[in-house]
Amino acid sequence: MQDEVIVLSHLRWDGVWQRPQQLISRLGRHRKIWFVEEPVTPPGRSVTDRRLAFEETGSVTRVWLEVPEQGRHVGYEDDVIPDYADQLPKLVGPPQGQRVVWLYTPLALDIAVALRPTTIVYDVMDDLASFKNAAPALVEQHLRTLHRADVVFAGGRSLHRAVVEQGRHDAEFFPSGVSPEHYAAARCRTADTKPKAGRSPVAGYVGVLDERLDRRLIADLAERLPEWEIRMIGPLAKLAPEQLPQASNITYLGQQDYEDLPRLMAEFDVALMPFALSAQTRSISPTKTLEYLACNLPVVSTRVPDVVSEFGHVVYLRDDAAGFADACQMLRDLDRSNLQPQLRRLLKRYHWDTIAERMAEHAFEPVEILSDAATVVEV
Numbered sequence: 001m002q003d004e005v006i007v008l009s010h011l012r013w014d015g016v017w018q019r020p021q022q023l024i025s026r027l028g029r030h031r032k033i034w035f036v037e038e039p040v041t042p043p044g045r046s047v048t049d050r051r052l053a054f055e056e057t058g059s060v061t062r063v064w065l066e067v068p069e070q071g072r073h074v075g076y077e078d079d080v081i082p083d084y085a086d087q088l089p090k091l092v093g094p095p096q097g098q099r100v101v102w103l104y105t106p107l108a109l110d111i112a113v114a115l116r117p118t119t120i121v122y123d124v125m126d127d128l129a130s131f132k133n134a135a136p137a138l139v140e141q142h143l144r145t146l147h148r149a150d151v152v153f154a155g156g157r158s159l160h161r162a163v164v165e166q167g168r169h170d171a172e173f174f175p176s177g178v179s180p181e182h183y184a185a186a187r188c189r190t191a192d193t194k195p196k197a198g199r200s201p202v203a204g205y206v207g208v209l210d211e212r213l214d215r216r217l218i219a220d221l222a223e224r225l226p227e228w229e230i231r232m233i234g235p236l237a238k239l240a241p242e243q244l245p246q247a248s249n250i251t252y253l254g255q256q257d258y259e260d261l262p263r264l265m266a267e268f269d270v271a272l273m274p275f276a277l278s279a280q281t282r283s284i285s286p287t288k289t290l291e292y293l294a295c296n297l298p299v300v301s302t303r304v305p306d307v308v309s310e311f312g313h314v315v316y317l318r319d320d321a322a323g324f325a326d327a328c329q330m331l332r333d334l335d336r337s338n339l340q341p342q343l344r345r346l347l348k349r350y351h352w353d354t355i356a357e358r359m360a361e362h363a364f365e366p367v368e369i370l371s372d373a374a375t376v377v378e379v
Contacts, residue, residue, distance in 0.1 A: 001096050001097035002031065002032050002096055002097050003030070003031045003032070003097040003098040003099075003100070003364065004031055004032035004033070004034065004092075004095070004096070004097065004098070004099050004100070005024065005027050005028070005031055005032070005033050005034070005100045005101075005102055006034040006036060006088075006092060006099065006100070006101045006102065006112075006115055006117070007020065007024055007033070007034065007035045007036060007101075007102045007104065008036050008076075008101065008102070008103050008104065008105065008108035008111055008112060009035065009036065009037060009038075009104040009105065010038060010075065010076070010104055010105040010107075010128070011037075011104065012037050012038075012062075013035045013037065013057060013060060013062050014057070014062075015235070015255075016207070016208060016234065016235060016255065017258035018176070018287050019123075019125050019155055019176045019287060020035075020104055020123075020125070021258075022176075022177070022179070022352045022356070023123075023352070023355070023356050023359065024060070024102070025058075025059075025060070026352065026353065026356035026357075027356060027360060028059045028060060029059070032061075033059060033060045033061065034060075034061050034063055034092055035060050035061065035062050035063065036063045036064070036084070036088065036108075036111075037062060037063065037064040038064065038065075038073075038074065038075050038076060039064060039065040039066070039067045039074040039075075039080050040064050040065075040066065040067070040074075041066070041067055041068065041069050041070060042066050046068065046069065047066050047067065047068055048068060049068075050065055050066065050067050050068075050080070050083045051065070051066055051087070052064070052065055052066070052084075052087045052088065052091055053065075053066050054091065063088070063091065065080055065083055065084060065087075067080065073133075075105075075107065075135060076105055076107035076108045076111070077107070077135065078137075081107075081108075081110050081111060084108070084111045084114075085110055085111050085114035086114075088111060088114070088115060089114055089115055089116070092115065094116070095116060095117075095118065098118045098119070098364055098365060099115065099116065099117045099118050099119075100117060100118065100119045100120075100121055100363050100364060101115050101117040101119070101120050101121070102121045102123060102363070103120065103121065103122045103123065103145060103149070104123055104125060105128065106122070106128075106138065106141040106142045106144065106145035106146075107135060107137065107138065107141050109141060109144060109145045109148060113148075118365075119150045119151060119363060119364070119365075120148065120149045120150050120151070121149065121150070121151045121152075121153065121363050122145050122146065122149035122151070122152045122153070123153045123155065124142075124152065124153065124154045124155060124159050124163055124171075125155040125159075125176075126155075126159075126283070126284065127159065127162070127280075127282070127283040127284075128142075129142060130279045130280050130282070130283070131211075131238075131280060132210070132211045132238045132280070133238060142166075143166060146163065146166055146167065146168045146171075147167070147168075151172070151362050151363055152168050152170070152171040152172070153171065153172050153173075153174050153359060153362075154171055154172070154173050154174070155174065155175060155176050155285055156175060156176075156283060156284065156285030156306045157173065157175070157285065157305075157306050157309055157310060158282065158283040158285070158305050158306050159283045159285070160173040162283060172359075172362060174355055174358065174359050175285060175310070175350065175355070176285060176287040176290070176350075176355075177287075177290065177350040177351055177352040177354070177355045178287070178290035178291055178293075178294050178347060178350055178351065178352065179294075179351070179352050179353075180294045180347040180348075180351065182258075182261075182262060182294070183261075183262045183265070183291060183294035183295045184262075185262045185263065185266065186262040186263070186265050186266040186294075186295035186296070186297075187294075187295060187296045187336075187339060200227060200228055200229045200249070201227070201228050201229070201269045201270075201328075201332050202228065202229045202231050202267055202268050202269050202270075203221070203225070203228055203229070203230055203231070203268070203269065203270045203271075203272050203300075203324075203328050204230075204231040204232075204233065204264075204265065204267070204268035204270070204271060204272060205230075205231070205232050205233065205234070205271070205272040205273070205274065206233045206234060206261060206264075206265060206271075206288055206291070206292075207233075207234045207286070207288050208234050208235060208237050209232060209234050209235065209236045209237065209239065209244065209252075210236075210237040210238045210239060211238055211239060211276075211280060212275055212276060212278070212280045212281050212284065213274060213275060213276065214274050214275060214276040214277075214302065215243070215244065215245050215276075216245075216321075217274045217276075217302070217320065217321045217324065218230065218232075218245045218250070218274050219245035219246075219247065219250075220320075220321030220322075221272075221274070221321045221324050221325055221328075222245065222247040222249050222250050223247065223321075224321055224322065224325040225249070225325050225328060225329075226249060227249075228249060228328065229249050229250075229251055230247070230249055230250045230251070230272075231251045231253065231267075231268070232244075232250065232251065232252050232253065233253045233254075233255075233256055233261075233264060234254070234255060234256075235254065235255035236254075261291070262295065265291075265292070265295045265297065266295065268295070268297055269328075269331070269332055270297065270298050270299075270300060270327070270328045270331050270332070271288075271292035271295070271297040271298065271299045271300070272299075272300055272301075272324070273286060273288065273289065273292075273299060273300070273301035273302065273304070273307065273315075274301075274302060274324065275301070275302050275304050276302070277302060277303065277304070281304055282305065283305075283306070284304060284306065285306040285307075285310070286304070286306075286307065289301070289307060289310075289311050289315065290346075290347065290350055293311075293314060293343055293346065293347065294347055296336045296339050296343070297336070298316065298327075298331040298334050298336075299311075299314075299315045299316065300315075300316045300317075300318055300324050300327045300328065300331070301315050301316070301317055301318070302317070302318065302319065303317050303319065313342075314342065314343065314346065316331070
């Protein structure tokens with residue numbers, strides 16, 4: 001019998017490589033993985049009915065519901081839930097071992113129940129109800145899922161506190177992590193970190209470009225540092241291109257493959273986290289903090305609560321564009337030839353391998369294995 005994980009996610013597997021992909025790829029080393037995404041209209045052809053489509057991507061089987069052209073984003077909404085709940089159990093078949101249904105969106109709870117899981121895991125990675133254009137049902141479904149799930153994880157300190165206050169006192173805090181070895185090439189680029197002759201210093205950001213960014217701060221920073229390049233790497237979401245700050249020294253590179261990020265980040269002199277302080281960022285715990293630090297980059301951030309509490313001792317906290325500009329100038333010639341011992345300890349503590357292993361211990365029942373000597377051990 002083979003254990004399996006069926007992930008119900010509001011994010012797509014081939015999107016920005018973040019918490020779901022990092023964790024699920026590790027859980028899939030010994031288990032069958034289905035990664036179920038929101039509905040999509042197939043590009044280049046029309047469909048007249050709703051049906052599941054799937055493809056194999058490495059060790060993961062991606063699944064999504066194909067729907068006729070909607071002219072809008074279609075999430076896990078009431079009118080598509082019955083299609084998933086009816087078709088998905090037929091696709092995956094009956095459970096062959098432990099079946100863990102792993103939720104990243106509470107809107108998919110009824111689909112999870114229809115899959116006859118042995119365990120329902122709710123991994124709260126964001127306060128989705130606070131996001132722009134959030135589904136009205138998110139608040140109610142979040143509370144319902146907290147009550148129904150067998151295991152609840154929270155991906156940030158603020159999120160964990162909120163989940164406990166909402167009545168789930170056994171929720172486990174598991175922060176997002178980092179794979180330090182993935183960014184080793186960025187650390188080893190050169191012992192001389194000073195900008196080369198003829199090259200502008202670079203202050204860079206990696207992540208989704210959405211309403212959580214302080215766009216006024218970014219625009220003002222570009223104006224205060226005309227000799228610098230402000231380099232923004234990541235996909236645009238929930239904003240129109242014309243809503244992004246524009247200046248001759250702001251460059252947008254779009255979404256880049258996870259494998260290419262170390263090379264791109266090695267070109268940064270300073271890493272930026274210019275988040276607006278709002279309801280949308282009150283509970284975020286940015287994965288990029290650790291990724292920047294794994295590159296041995298100096299990091300300048302606004303005072304996002306979880307960044308202050310978890311990384312305030314290794315991140316430069318500033319309140320406005322003037323503070324960001326001063327910090328960038330101060331950090332421009334910082335010696336980054338060696339990773340400091342406190343960073344080594346921090347990166348080891350937050351390694352994705354360790355986090356995934358500990359989460360699996362909560363999500364899967366111990367398996368009893370009978371040895372040749374007929375002794376029973378738990379693994």
